Each structure stands twice: as structure tokens, then as C-alpha cells.
Amino acid sequence: MKKYISLIAILLLSTAGLFAQSIYDIRNAIDFFESNKMQRGEYRNTLTEDDIDGSPFLDDEFINGTVYTYQKIQFNDIPLRYNIFNDEMEFQTPDNKILAIAAPEIVEKAVVGENIISNIPYKIGNKIKRGYFILLTEGNVNLYARPEVRYQKPKEAAPYKDPEPAKFVERPHSYYLRLNEEAAVKVESKKDLRNFFSDHQNQVEDFIKENKVKPGKEDKLIELVKYYNSL
Incomplete structure (x- = not known):
């Protein structure tokens, strides 16, 4: 009986520890504005949006969201929007100034509308960088979408062609997988998927074949990652 009581006590303490780890110090928008005001320095804006067609943003409008560090x-009720081109989370101050979060490396995630936008490390070749990604599904392995926008320079008039203004051109999302706290890796081929899920390679290969999973198909990738996390 004593053994059972001890086991229950350990489980309760472990559960309490998990809850304690998930507790955030909740602060309001004013605290957020003040902390960024002191840290921001010069706001870095690669390109102005004047006279450029298209949009560099995930959503043009600011949406009240939550920032977790x-x-x-936890900072609540912050007017946020994600600038895809600059890879910056922008916010709007009470006096309508538009700024970027001063120290993005401290941001764990921002919840903006229906999107959870995480700031995570990812691999480019042999280098590790940090950036914002849209979380699609999570577990031992998380799946992320990386939105992409390309800037196209203006084109001068040519024979039989009118001039074209500068514009932002939306590109297809790229997709990344992240195991636990490791840097996320880009998925570009079925081979990348097989190599990433090497511990259950046969099962994953069967699932890919049966469900016609392709690296560029978001819904199929979500199904695959959910399946892997269930194994």
C-alpha cells in the first residue's frame, strides 16, 4: 500500500512540475510597448511598400495577438502582423507607429488570428539561422510552413511591352520538419522524408506510397507527421 501511495505522490509531483513549466507571467500591451521602446534601436525596413504592387505581409491588417517569450x-492584445519579406514580426503602437519586435530571438511564438507563428532555428546548408515559421502540427516532430515572398524590380517599357511596376510576388510555401529542440530541416523530396523518419523508415515509406504524400502537398505532410507522431 505504501508503494502505491509513494507512486501516486511521485506522479502528482511530476504533473505539478509540468503545469508549473507551462505557466507564463502574463503582461499587457503597455509593458510590451515599453520593453520594445527601450530595446528597438533603429527600425530596419529593407523596402518601403510605396508604389510596389502586391504585399510583403501574411496579412495586410494588424490583428490583436499574443506574444510568448x-x-x-506572455504579452496579450498586441496588434501584430508578419512581414514575410523582412522575416519580422511587426506591431503597431498606440500612436500608430509601425515597429518590428526588437529582439526576435527571445520570441517563442506569436499567436496571430488562427496562425501560430514560431521563431525557431533552422538549417541552411551547414549554417543554423533563426526565423519565423507557421506551425502546422506538433508532437515529437513538428511540421512548419515557411511563407516566401519575392521582390521583383520594375521593368521598363520595351517594344510591344508596357512598363511593369515593382511588385512583391507570393511564392509557394516551403516546408520544414523539426525533431524536439533540434534545428528544423527543409523537406524538398520524398528522399528527405525517408531520411528524416529513419527510425520508422519502412512504415513511413508505406504511408507515403499509400497516401500519395508529396513534399509540396501541405495536407498530406500534415497527415504524415500526425501518423509518425502516433507510432
Whole structure:
């Protein structure tokens, strides 16, 4: 009986520890504005949007969202929008100034509308960088979408062709997989998928064949990652 009581006590303490780890210090928008005001320095804006067709944003409008930091601070009711081209999370101050979050490396995630936008490390060749990604599904392996926007320079008039203004051109999302806390890796081929899920390679290969999973098909990738996380 004593053994059972001890086991229950350990389980309760473990559960309490998990809840404690997930607790955030909740703060309001004013605290967020003040902290960024002190840290921001010069706002870096690669291109102005004047006279450029298209949009560099995931959503043109600011949406009240929530910012979570790795220091377990939660800021509520922040007007946010994600600038895909600059890879910056922008916010609007009470006096309508548009700024970028001063220290993006401390941001764990931002919840903007229906999107959870995480700031995570990812691999480019042999280098590790950080950036914002849209979380699609999570578990031992997380799946992310990386939105892409390309800037196209203006084109001068040519024989039989009118001039074209500069514009932002939306590109297809790229997709990344992340195992636990490791850097996310880009998925570009079925071979990438097989190599990533090497511990259950046969099962994953069967699932890919049966469900016609392709690296560029978001819904199929979500199904695959959910299946893998269930194994």
C-alpha cells in the first residue's frame, strides 16, 4: 500500500512540475510597448511598400495577438502582423507607429488570428539561422510552413511591352520538419522524408506510397507527421 501511495505522490509531483513549466507571467500591451521602446534601436525596413504592387505581409491588417517569450512572459492584445519579406514580426503602437519586435530571438511564438507563428532555428546548408515559421502540427516532430515572398524590380517599357511596376510576388510555401529542440530541416523530396523518419523508415515509406504524400502537398505532410507522431 505504501508503494502505491509513494507512486501516486511521485506522479502528482511530476504533473505539478509540468503545469508549473507551462505557466507564463502574463503582461499587457503597455509593458510590451515599453520593453520594445527601450530595446528597438533603429527600425530596419529593407523596402518601403510605396508604389510596389502586391504585399510583403501574411496579412495586410494588424490583428490583436499574443506574444510568448522563451523567458515565459506572455504579452496579450498586441496588434501584430508578419512581414514575410523582412522575416519580422511587426506591431503597431498606440500612436500608430509601425515597429518590428526588437529582439526576435527571445520570441517563442506569436499567436496571430488562427496562425501560430514560431521563431525557431533552422538549417541552411551547414549554417543554423533563426526565423519565423507557421506551425502546422506538433508532437515529437513538428511540421512548419515557411511563407516566401519575392521582390521583383520594375521593368521598363520595351517594344510591344508596357512598363511593369515593382511588385512583391507570393511564392509557394516551403516546408520544414523539426525533431524536439533540434534545428528544423527543409523537406524538398520524398528522399528527405525517408531520411528524416529513419527510425520508422519502412512504415513511413508505406504511408507515403499509400497516401500519395508529396513534399509540396501541405495536407498530406500534415497527415504524415500526425501518423509518425502516433507510432
